Amino acid sequence: MSLWTLKGQFKGGGRNDLSEWGGHWHTETAAPGCYGTAMPTDPNPPLRTPRLRLDPQVAGHAEAMLKVLADPRVHLYIPSDPPTDLTALRARYERLESRRSTDGHELWLNWTVFADSAVIGTMQATVNVAEGVAEVAYVFGPLSWGQGYATEAMRALLDFLHTGLGLTRFRAHLDTRNAASARLAERLGFVRVAELKGADEFKGVVSDEYVYELHSPVPPAQT
Secondary structure (H helix, E strand, O other), X not given: OXXXXXXXXXXXXXXXXXXXXXOOOOHHXXXXXXXXXXXXXXXXXOEEOOXXXXXXXXXXXXXXXXXXXXXXXXXXXXXXXXXXXXXXXXXXXXXXXXXXXXXXXXXXXXXXXXXXOEEEEEEEEEEEOOOOEEEEEEEEXXXXXXXOHHHHHHHHXXXXXXXXXXXXXXXXXXXXXXXXXXHHHHHOOOEEEEEEEEEEEEXXXXXEEEEEEEEOOOOXXXX
8 A cells, every 4th residue: 555645744844744833723713613613622632443543643653653654665755755863753743742833723633553552654634724624644654555554544534523623625635656545535535626737846756746635424434
């Protein structure tokens, strides 16, 4: 199984990325139907599926995730390379524990995915509060590909964003070469709405992107 991810997760200065985090959540900017009238007490709770445990990502997960991210195949379709600095990765995860952007306009949610006791990947949702849209993403290590884990985890994430946060609009960006993730998106009910030519350039290659969107109803959490 390949990967599908928000490229901003790996770029400095982007959303849910390597920038400094902090600030306060502004509930008055929430779109109608998004969180009701206030932010949930815990917008990044633990999630469970029949085979997986999705724990809120914390700095303590960095060592295990460093091993998952060490395989170059994980970074084939995203502008990143395998991390080598555990201290930097741990600091990044610690900053992400704020769960929000510095201006309070976005909610940055991240989970570490476990199969039994083994860390196998991460899930991510960046919620634009004013628009009421969640951009979703995942990264799984090659040892977990081909077992349906990404589909199972993404169903659980979408189900939580819909039932827990009241969101009904979801978006994903992926490299057009990433056929496996395109199939997964379509299996989840996402529809391709745009193709962005020359959206990025990395590893000496121009990257075109597909934009996928999903509107409610959200598929139920299942394998």
